Amino acid sequence: MNLDLSEYKKDFPIFQRKVRGGNSLVYLDSAATSQKPTAVIEAESNFYRTINAAVHRGAHLLAEEASDAFEMSRSNVASFIGADSSEVVFTKSATESLNIIAYSLGNPDSRINIKSGDQIVVTEMEHHANLIPWQQLAKRTGASLSWLSFTEDGRIDLSNIKDVINSKTKIVAVTHQSNVFGTILPIDEISKAARAVGALVVLDACQSAPHFPINVKELDVDFLAFSGHKTLGPTGIGVLWGKHQLLEKLEPVVFGGSMVDSVTMTGATWASAPRKFEAGVPNMAQAVGLSAAIDYLRSIGLNNIAEYEHELTKYLLEGLASMSGIKVIGPLDLKDRGGVISFTVDGVHPHDVGQVLDQYGIAVRTGHHCAWPLMRKLKIAGTTRASFHLYNNREDIKQLIDGIEKVKSYFKVAK
Amino acid sequence: MNLDLSEYKKDFPIFQRKVRGGNSLVYLDSAATSQKPTAVIEAESNFYRTINAAVHRGAHLLAEEASDAFEMSRSNVASFIGADSSEVVFTKSATESLNIIAYSLGNPDSRINIKSGDQIVVTEMEHHANLIPWQQLAKRTGASLSWLSFTEDGRIDLSNIKDVINSKTKIVAVTHQSNVFGTILPIDEISKAARAVGALVVLDACQSAPHFPINVKELDVDFLAFSGHKTLGPTGIGVLWGKHQLLEKLEPVVFGGSMVDSVTMTGATWASAPRKFEAGVPNMAQAVGLSAAIDYLRSIGLNNIAEYEHELTKYLLEGLASMSGIKVIGPLDLKDRGGVISFTVDGVHPHDVGQVLDQYGIAVRTGHHCAWPLMRKLKIAGTTRASFHLYNNREDIKQLIDGIEKVKSYFKVAK
Amino acid sequence: MELDSLYQEVILDHYRSPHHKGLSDDKDIQVHHNNPSCGDEITLNLKVQEGKVSDISWDGVGCSISMASASVMSDLLIGKTFREANVIFEAFMELMQSKGRSDGDESLLEDGVAFAGVSKFPARIKCALLSWMAFKDAAIQVME
């Protein structure tokens, strides 16, 4: 291996535990959620231990320090994705981020909004979080939902893009990297098609932001969402980024304290973005934890992480290719591909694959991975999915390959 | 003092720090957010250190343990408020909880919903979080918003309750305890009036659940919301409780993974409550932290905490009464009153009061406390507010009283 | 190995050669159930005659546990009165909730006792219950 990130694994306390059968933990489920380094866990607890107070409302020192820490986290997230601080909204999750955009665009008071007859475009490989909010927006407004499909090997099918993204299209909401196939989508081509018809582009960066460098300006998108918990950060925090001039045109979605400009019994006016999208006492400790996660990722280098995961992906794809009865669901080559590898084992249901692997301490995900329409299209019940982060290594992959052999022999599948 | 809870203060690490001017921290801002005991901080970090995994989706041991811990937290929260587990939804905050109810009741697909001509009733002392969501619901649906007012001394005015809560009324949304006056509202009388006309009752328990025992069955309400962070728990978590048969009739609000029964490209059906209200990978570590907070509160006893805060309240009210130029905004007596005391200092703006107190390490809140309409009605710009939790003591109150004297002399206000 | 208590031979046999799989045309009611967390699905046909479960047939995709459970359940319930079926249903539920502390009543559950080990794997209990829940739903609907 050219790049060696093995020194970092010790920063993640969970790897000190033993799992079923006294095995060491081989964690291959980072696409679901990532593990957390000590620096993140301590940033969150130190917030509580030293500066805990409600932000933005305070006339006292703790409130000032908490507000500072919260806003510093915002700047840090902004610089992580090449954005301005005023464009970063803290949410509870990527799911909430995507729902907020969909609700706000569905509000007739927003100065850009979706109307009956408009069209929303997604892809057939979206995670439910970037599909159902749009289905519901379409339902509420009388808009229609169309989608780009995918090819046999799990790449986006752009052959009919000019038909799908057409003059009626107002929103194109796509994933940056499929959480099933591992495919990285050609956002530039999709954005270009959207720009040509004046549609907004919403990017689900859940599987990209944690793994390789992204820059909202270079991506040329309008909104972007990702989760803290997949980015080595705490649970309970997500990010919504939107271009400032767009956020200013949108109505808020969650209403309450700290998001107003003025309130009477009969009505209220709003603060400017991002504040108007953050009602209530926010998830302050989690924002601070996410900021620590970003510092940690940057100290290693997102490019290094991407390269390292690329090598792990290569190694696993080669290993799986050498086995019989294994079908990779997604690209077999390494082009535009992240460290998420789905596969099926002939004659063994994914749930049973996962169960046997678990017995050897290997944690994978099985099922439809919240991309049920994708599975339906492939006519499969689900896949077994291995996904990486920087704390994985070749040994993990060896164990997985050995584990799959054990699955096959346990279920007496022909060698 | 009859009851002594002073031994518990050492459980809260923040009190080891020094604040401005090298002073010890006198934290009197628990109505904004509470401090956290070590048990809570560690429950949250131990989740990350030992069992961190995405819940509900897992075929591996960590996912199983994380799901167990998450669901155990749910049962614990349920038993804390006398509810069933299937009735407890984890949200990001009380603000989100209240918004979810309002959005769901505004969805025409919900089997109970608000229509044009219906009426929503709130009070004039609501926190913005229990006011603006209803204003917006009224706006979306064409319903109207009415309110119960309050008396001079900050008690709810029920004199015209039969007019306000009438045959058009479908929802009555009220606070359990005012975050400005400290008044505890007579929920039984309000519920009775609502029941008489078949209206639903939504209770904002942000200021009650953390301080005295509550039981949703005895309260006879339909929905209830409170925040983790005011209940000694983590930031980034809130609770929405709803009667099971009502939750089953309501459409979900946030859409994504783990809340579905089935999904195709064109539509989706929902899981049952509470799952359908919890889209995405939830705030798992925070749920576990909140559960630890509840254990901690119960180990001391909510009745003891209430009694203890009652004594502190008495002591402060007496102290303030003995000073000139101080006006308590809220009941002067102790009947149905919690540990939240608002006051004004003649000739000194609350922000300046807070600033001087801060100089002596005393953290209070100043301003409108997200209850701007209340301030407008009283024709004041804001108040200075001291609010307690179990870690406060008589010494804190002495310091506050001394501090107020210093404020008066600093601003040369007549003695 | 712990795994063997989950995947008993009886289960794997039923999985490889499931009984009553393939939907028969002759039915009083059809129900479709799924397990949204893993995507497993079952369609179940129920036929009733004189207060008895006269036939069950089913089709579906799912893991060994869910498919074997449908097979075992069909064997167990066909020919039973609804009262008898309910006793068996309750016994199976109890077994699933036993956290590995019960062996199950073999006189009642027959091959069903092979699922005793499943109760130690919380994530798999819903697999074992998929077909049983479908049956219960069908039975309730047919009664109405």
Next chain:
Amino acid sequence: MELDSLYQEVILDHYRSPHHKGLSDDKDIQVHHNNPSCGDEITLNLKVQEGKVSDISWDGVGCSISMASASVMSDLLIGKTFREANVIFEAFMELMQSKGRSDGDESLLEDGVAFAGVSKFPARIKCALLSWMAFKDAAIQVME
């Protein structure tokens, strides 16, 4: 004491006896601004003549810092050309962002340098800026 750097005598004097407080009828534009986090409010009347700030009058409720700042600002800007007013505005902004590291240019800011200490109290900067932001808004609107 740290507090004295915030509450300079000049500030407290302006607070107790504010200048140009009380809205005059003669105005070209009126704006209303508030500080949503604490509820402070200001209404500001601006009158313009020959490219000059010919009059400012204001009313409002707020803390000593916000009210004194409105008073000092009115003194400073009345009679200035908009170009001059803008230079003063920018100098005050810079002072507020100085985190206590600047004393301010007294030849430009006069009594305004008393607010230097405010820049060490992040939560109070927006108090000091309330009236200035209202002025800026009014000036932009009057230009349009």
